[in-house]
Amino acid sequence: MQSTAPLMPPDALTHAAALARQQQLTKPPGSLGRLEALACWLAACQQRAQPEPLRPAISIFAADHGIAAEGVSAYPASVTAAMVHNFAQGGAAINVLARQHQARLEVVDVGVNADLQGLVGIVQDKVAPGSANLLHQPALTRDQRDAAWATGERAAERHIAQGANLLIAGEMGIANTTAAACLICALSGLAPEQVVGRGTGLDDAGLLHKQTVVTRALQRAQTHRPATALDWLAQLGGLEIAAIAGFLACAARQGVPVVLDGFIVSAAALVCEAQQAGSRHWWLASHQSQETGHAMVLQQLGLTPLLDWQLRLGEGSGAALVLPLLQAAIALHNQMATFAEAGIPT
Template sequence: MTTFLSPIAAPDAASAALARARQDTLTKPAGSLGQLEALACRFAGWQGKVQPAPLQPAITLFAADHGVTDEGVSAFPQAVTAEMVKNFAAGGAAICVLARQHGARLEVVDAGVAGDLTGLPIVHAKVRRASANLRREAALSLAEAEAALAVGRDAARRAVEAGANLLVAGDMGIGNTTPSAALICRLSGAAPDIVVGRGTGVDDAGLALKRRVVEDALARLAGRELAALEVLAELGGLEIAAIAGFYLEGAALGVPSLVDGFITSAAALVAKALQPAVADWLIASHRSQETGHGIALETLGLTPLVELGLRLGEGSGAALCLPLLQSAILLHNEMATFAEAGVSEKAE
């Protein structure tokens, strides 16, 4: 384990097993609630309770800019990152609506936005103003990558101290599908032509350019044996690193994370490369439209709950899945057993 990271324990297998036994006594055919049964048992293991408590979700949105936008990889200008952070702070973005709907704590963190966000009611934790251009050089120094991980770790601690028992990370950063694709390629071994997608909606020429940029970034590292932190520094971004730290510290604190889309899945791959035990504390919410998202999820060993054709980011796909998780726990806790209801069980 990297020395600056906290140790991660395994979920409580005994509580999960007892929860599975309880599922088998509830008034329904065994397995008839599908993934909801398994989810309830996973939460039992995470919380160390046969009947887990209802969820208190916390959503943290990490924002940063990317030097690789100089290559023309995005359909939107870099200035949109700061403009959207202002929209988050004002409560006007999709994730703000969903957080209000679910009563979720929402925090916005500036990990490296290029624009000036002085005075906004957000967490100001800027490591630097945008990453470097990963096509030409390392996106971050090792010290900057470590500092960005710490930004996410601090955010996880704040959320858990405020009472969260489920963490959701969101992302905002124009151009961030390019570093995410590069990380997924490097950490999964998949080729850019099946990982790199259209992001915010680039045309065919823009897609071809993005693929060349990712190919060039990967070529810089060809033949080099790199530790996980070095891969993050070479190919990542500040908000991606912060999200990885968020997942890692959440797991170390015994709190699972609900992974959103393409960017957050790239961050989850980084987290797993740094500390493999984190994978036991992750749930995949959805599979997005972005081409390589499925590859990232397969590499993580995660099965998404839904597929809705989303590609917004912000943590929006994860937030949409919160009612499913709440239902899984409530069904597990509040359904009557066969004995309680006086219902005959299946004949042997």
């Protein structure tokens, strides 16, 4: 959890070798657009000029939020536990996408306000039964924050130990867009009106109320004089957001790339980058969420999204959608003939 020296980016020499191969393939240079850059980045991450096909793994972190009591979501808090049951039964969007793309999937209960002990297929790593109401008090204690961060690190370590070479984090938690918006405002300096979105589908009145709640929560948190991203995470975050930050930090330290999902994951990414500088070099932004403010967060992280399909589901679904594009980038890079192999004069 302590700040470390900035992480080194993926290997520059391997990136140069992969780029040189791209220049030799039977196509005009740059004609495959971002697929070429993706292949070279993945090569650098793996330190292989011709990278191996991806072995993706996904962790979904689920937790409840005390701020849900303020009516900031179109759905009741009980939906968090109901969706975890849906994950366990294989019926959610991320289940479908994980099966489609042969990605290992686990769902981690880091803070659901329900007893899920008997639920088969759920990783039981609960820190607390949800966060406190961040409008009135810190969302997490320092111990809860640190324990949730460690939960995320353990999840990344499990995947890496089982051979994953690309990771995805997703989340489930009613009202977590409010916590994420608070964190983004605090860490970026953006105003609530620039960041707060409709979440699961608030109407205009609901959106205005949510903006007001975020503004008041920021004012309360500032009275505690938070000095670091970890301080803000305890004041305004959530258990699944802390877990995702730990997941991202662990993957970056171990040199394993991560495809970021949407708004909530990007809030965790801001925390992670502030705590462990250089982590962002190991991340790829899958898409620009329809949620207000996500584009500005990606700009602050220096990331350009691959897709803009008006997605706002969460669950890691946007990140999982780009997996076939990444696999295609690697296949083209590795399997296309060079001009010399094809006997084509240049």
